Each structure stands twice: as structure tokens, then as C-alpha cells.
Amino acid sequence: xxxxxxxxxxxxxxxxxxxxxxxxxxxxxxxxxxxxxxxxxxxxxxxxxxxxxxxxxxxxxxxxxxxxxxxxxxxxxxxxxxxxxxxxxxxxxxxxxxxxxxxxxxxxxxxxxxxxxxxxxxxxxxxxxxxxxxxxxxxxxxxxxxxxxxxx
Numbered sequence: 001x002x003x004x005x006x007x008x009x010x011x012x013x014x015x016x017x018x019x020x021x022x023x024x025x026x027x028x029x030x031x032x033x034x035x036x037x038x039x040x041x042x043x044x045x046x047x048x049x050x051x052x053x054x055x056x057x058x059x060x061x062x063x064x065x066x067x068x069x070x071x072x073x074x075x076x077x078x079x080x081x082x083x084x085x086x087x088x089x090x091x092x093x094x095x096x097x098x099x100x101x102x103x104x105x106x107x108x109x110x111x112x113x114x115x116x117x118x119x120x121x122x123x124x125x126x127x128x129x130x131x132x133x134x135x136x137x138x139x140x141x142x143x144x145x146x147x148x149x150x151x152x
Contacts, residue, residue, distance in 0.1 A: 043097045043106055043115055044071070050121040050130060051100030058087065058102060066090035068103030071119075071132070073110040077146020079139060081113060083132065112136075113149055 046054075054069055061067045070088040073081050090096050090105045097104045106114055118133040137147040 042099075043095055043111060044104060044117040044119055046097075046099045046102065046104065047118065047120040048100065050119045051102050053121040053130070054102040055100075061087065064089060066096070066103075066105075068096065068098075068105050070094075070105040071110065071114055071117075072107060073113040078141040079146040079148045081149055082146040085130065 058067065058069075066089045067087070068090065070084075070086050070090075072084040072086075074084060076082040088105060090103070091107075094105050094107055095111055097106075104119065113136050114132075114134065116135045120131040120133065121129065122131050134147065136150055138150045140147040
């Protein structure tokens, strides 16, 4: 397994700013990438710092079609929903946003929870890693790996 952003990589924070260990895996297998279409609308924003670190992480995989950072939300964690981040290839049903030379992949179900987020990378004395600022989170658990979505 590859780590995204180093051994202490995380999306960090309190309500709206979330943290999790970044496990990465390459999932391939006979997908037809000719039908994967980049999303013309901006799903999330990607800071220059996040893009720079993603380009470094993806450098050896950049030539693979549809390869990028997958952001996903699933049920779990102490607050109800948890984040998952991994390097992956896009499926035909995914939304793909390419910005600053890197691709972010989000499935339709997760997009409901991630739309409008900002992906950043910070390196401080106490922590280093990818940060996800989520305006769709009412609160997050103490460790930051899960969140409670805003009521709609």
C-alpha cells in the first residue's frame, strides 16, 4: 500500500475539516475509460499545495488513463459517515474533475456529501497531510475520521 502525502498523511480537523489515515490502492481491471467524462462543473476546489503533492504522489501512475485521487464517503465512524481516500482509476459512472494537472474522482453518492469541499495539503510541526474542508458537515468526531452531514 502507498501512503498519500507520507506516513502521517491525513485530512485533519474539527467540524468541517476532517482527518483520516490515507490508505491507497490501485484498482484496475478491464474498465472502459473511453466513456469516463470529466465533470464540467467544479465539484470541489483543489489548492495549489494539494495539487503539488498529488502530482508528486501520482507521478509514476500519471500515464494510466482515468487515474487519480478518489474521494469517497461511506456509512461508518462515530459520527455516522466516514471519509475514504485512495489512488484509483475512474469508472464510467464516476465524476472526474481535473484541475492543476491532477484528477479527483468522486462517485455520485459521495458527491452529495463532498460537493463544495476544499482539498488542501498542510505541513506543520504537529501534522502533515491532505485537509478536507467540508461545508456539508454539521460536526465531526474527535479523531476527525467521520462526520455528521448537515440536515437538508
